[in-house]
Amino acid sequence: MNILLVEDDTRIADFLSRGLRAEGHQVQRAANGRDGLALAQDAARQAQPGDAPTVLVLDLMLPGMNGMEICQTLRAAGVTTPILMLTALGSLEDRVAGLRMGADDYLCKPFEFEELLARLEALARRTRPLQPARTPRLQVGDLVLDRESMKAERDGQPLNMTARELALLELLMSAPGRLFSRERILASVWGHNEDPLTNVVDVYIRRLRSKIDDGRETALIHTVRGLGYRLEAPPGTSSAT
Numbered sequence: 001m002n003i004l005l006v007e008d009d010t011r012i013a014d015f016l017s018r019g020l021r022a023e024g025h026q027v028q029r030a031a032n033g034r035d036g037l038a039l040a041q042d043a044a045r046q047a048q049p050g051d052a053p054t055v056l057v058l059d060l061m062l063p064g065m066n067g068m069e070i071c072q073t074l075r076a077a078g079v080t081t082p083i084l085m086l087t088a089l090g091s092l093e094d095r096v097a098g099l100r101m102g103a104d105d106y107l108c109k110p111f112e113f114e115e116l117l118a119r120l121e122a123l124a125r126r127t128r129p130l131q132p133a134r135t136p137r138l139q140v141g142d143l144v145l146d147r148e149s150m151k152a153e154r155d156g157q158p159l160n161m162t163a164r165e166l167a168l169l170e171l172l173m174s175a176p177g178r179l180f181s182r183e184r185i186l187a188s189v190w191g192h193n194e195d196p197l198t199n200v201v202d203v204y205i206r207r208l209r210s211k212i213d214d215g216r217e218t219a220l221i222h223t224v225r226g227l228g229y230r231l232e233a234p235p236g237t238s239s240a241t
Helices: 010-022 033-046 067-076 092-100 113-127 163-173 182-190 200-212
Strands: 001-006 026-030 054-059 085-088 105-108 137-140 142-146 149-153 158-159 221-224 227-233
Touching: 001 010, 001 033, 010 026, 010 113, 033 054, 033 158, 033 221, 054 067, 054 113, 067 085, 085 113, 105 163, 113 142, 113 182, 137 158, 137 163, 142 163, 149 163, 163 182, 182 200, 200 221
Parallel strands: 001 026, 001 054, 054 085, 085 105
Antiparallel strands: 137 142, 142 149, 149 158, 221 227
């Protein structure tokens, strides 16, 4: 995803840029309204079929030109880039005004990074053409998950798993080799209402390891200390989705 970030608060902009890039997204920044408008207009002109989705993250209160004016100008020119507006003004009237000016979503400060990320991903999905149905089978090395029956096996041996364990396994297998933070796993598998200080992710990772890796020569679940977890097969083995 290509993120156009228009935010004049350097602390917030730096935090968001680092977090979004760590998630694998491209970030372009502007620190005032007029530069932000130009950034969005240039991105719309240069967009080509097949490009990664672009989403505009737009602060409401900006020097030079505010977020409402930017939304209105872009929409009047026919620019359809999804817009997520950020603001400390959280009243119903403010939210309605932003949406009517052309914003697609509205997030009040302060906010959690995981919620921002989920909203951006939802906006990006709306811009993509309809995709074929997801593949019914995930495979990483000799580990297989049948998404239709939600049954897993390794090296042909069935694995007895709970629904939550299977949901966690599906997330990890959906992107072999990708590092998932505890926060991302928690939001994806348990939802945003779960206490972020809980150790439930670590508990369930241990459960998966006991069922998938214990007693086997090759471990598939790997910990990156302080960052999170990934599931991947050794080089030279097959991984398919």
